[in-house]
Amino acid sequence: MTTFRADLHCHSICSDGSLSPTEIIQKAVEASLQGLSITDHDSVNAYETALPAAKQAGIELISGVEFSSMHEGVSVHVLGYSFLHTNPKIIDFCKGHQQRRQERNRGILELLTENNMPITEEEIVAVSPIKHSTIGRPHIALAMMKKGYIENVTDAFLHHIGEGKPCYVRGNLFSVQETIDTIHEANGFAIIAHPHLIKESNVLHDILEMNFDGLEGYYARFNPSQNERWISIANKKGWLITGGSDFHGDIKPAISLGCAWAPEETFRVLRDRFEENNK
Ligand code: AMP
Ligand code: ZN
Ligand code: FE
Ligand code: FE
Numbered sequence: 001m002t003t004f005r006a007d008l009h010c011h012s013i014c015s016d017g018s019l020s021p022t023e024i025i026q027k028a029v030e031a032s033l034q035g036l037s038i039t040d041h042d043s044v045n046a047y048e049t050a051l052p053a054a055k056q057a058g059i060e061l062i063s064g065v066e067f068s069s070m071h072e073g074v075s076v077h078v079l080g081y082s083f084l085h086t087n088p089k090i091i092d093f094c095k096g097h098q099q100r101r102q103e104r105n106r107g108i109l110e111l112l113t114e115n116n117m118p119i120t121e122e123e124i125v126a127v128s129p130i131k132h133s134t135i136g137r138p139h140i141a142l143a144m145m146k147k148g149y150i151e152n153v154t155d156a157f158l159h160h161i162g163e164g165k166p167c168y169v170r171g172n173l174f175s176v177q178e179t180i181d182t183i184h185e186a187n188g189f190a191i192i193a194h195p196h197l198i199k200e201s202n203v204l205h206d207i208l209e210m211n212f213d214g215l216e217g218y219y220a221r222f223n224p225s226q227n228e229r230w231i232s233i234a235n236k237k238g239w240l241i242t243g244g245s246d247f248h249g250d251i252k253p254a255i256s257l258g259c260a261w262a263p264e265e266t267f268r269v270l271r272d273r274f275e276e277n278n279k
Contacts, residue, residue: 004264006035007257008064009079009193009216009244012050015040015066015134018249021050024257027247028059031258035267037064039079039244042097043134047085060267062274065090066193067097067183070173074203075163076192078179079216079242082273083188093182096174101135104171108140111167112160117149137161138251153251176207187277189213189270191242196226208233218243218260240266 011017012024019027021038024046028036036059038046044065054061063085067078083090105124112119124135127142141156150156160167183190192215198204217230218241234241243262247255262270 002032004035004267005031005033005258005261006037006060006264006267007031007033007244007247007260008035008037008062008081008242008262008267008270009039009066009219009260010036010247010257011040011066011249012038012046013129013133014038014043014045016136016138016248016251018129018251020129021046022053024247025050025053025057025059025061027257028054029057031256033059033258033261035060035062035262035271037062037081037244037270039064039066041066041068041134041136042094042101044085044090044094045132051085060271062267062270063188063277065094067093067179068173069176069179070170071176071203071207072200073170074198074200075170075173076176076198076203076207077194078176078183079191079193080179080183080186081189081191081242081270082277083183083186084277087186087188087277089182089185090188093174093179098134100172100174104169105135105140107169107171108137108161108167111169112140112144115160115167117144117147117160117167119143119147123147138248176210180211184211187273189240189273191216191240194219194246195230196222208237212239214240214242214266216243217241218262220245220247220255220260222260240269242266242270 141153180190245259247257
């Protein structure tokens with residue numbers, strides 16, 4: 001018998017991934033995944049085409065999203081699952097994020113211009129494969145590459161637009177608590193994404209005390225001891241343990257879809273709630 005595998009963390013062209021939602025479904029078939037969630041940054045646009053494609057392909061797809069939020073000035077990514085993908089609270093929250101991203105991107109472009117690397121808003125929109133996708137720093141990096149300012153995306157983060165670098169702008173972010181509340185109002189599950197990336201112990205301490213439903217215990221770039229640490233914390237709290245690859249396609253070529261996954265029992269809980277919200 002093959003192990004049940006559900007990759008619950010990946011990105012499509014609706015945010016900063018390089019494959020379309022239907023291409024991701026195809027990849028999931030090739031990777032012999034049974035379950036999937038597409039968790040674009042601040043967008044649920046993938047579901048319009050992904051849901052019918054998954055049904056046709058025989059992949060169990062549940063709704064998902066990855067919201068960028070903040071606690072005590074530190075960036076925290078929150079995964080949301082199982083809400084109805086057309087839920088007005090989720091859609092409104094995504095719209096709020098698009099607005100704050102537009103303002104933040106303008107700030108970054110101003111700094112790039114001051115640093116002799118002028119880029120226009122039109123140029124960052126032009127590198128995005130579709131209209132209305134979530135535009136973030138990876139798109140800015142691609143535009144910088146296209147203009148010959150840098151060799152590759154990694155260089156852009158390392159020298160210019162990464163946290164603490166001269167052209168970095170954090171912008172206004174929604175709080176972790178507002179994010180959890182929005183997901184709960186939509187009857188979804190709120191999960192701490194890649195908890196190992198939170199380096200500030202006070203922030204980690206605070207968010208582990210919040211009303212999350214689980215954490216991402218299996219992640220592409222974890223080593224086995226990291227899995228154990230997060231799984232043990234989640235088990236003590238009675239939290240759900242999710243898992244996923246954080247697949248982005250070409251912008252993170254080392255990570256393949258399905259290289260990390262959630263246990264079957266977690267997937268069943270998320271899927272049952274998704275079905276309930278779809279009734
Ligand atoms: P943003 O959401 O606009 O703040 O951009 C963050 C996204 O940029 C992450 O979700 C990653 O996909 C990507 N990213 C972050 N750091 C790097 C890096 N060093 N190299 C390439 N991509 C990165
Ligand atoms: Zn990303
Ligand atoms: Fe993330
Ligand atoms: Fe992600």
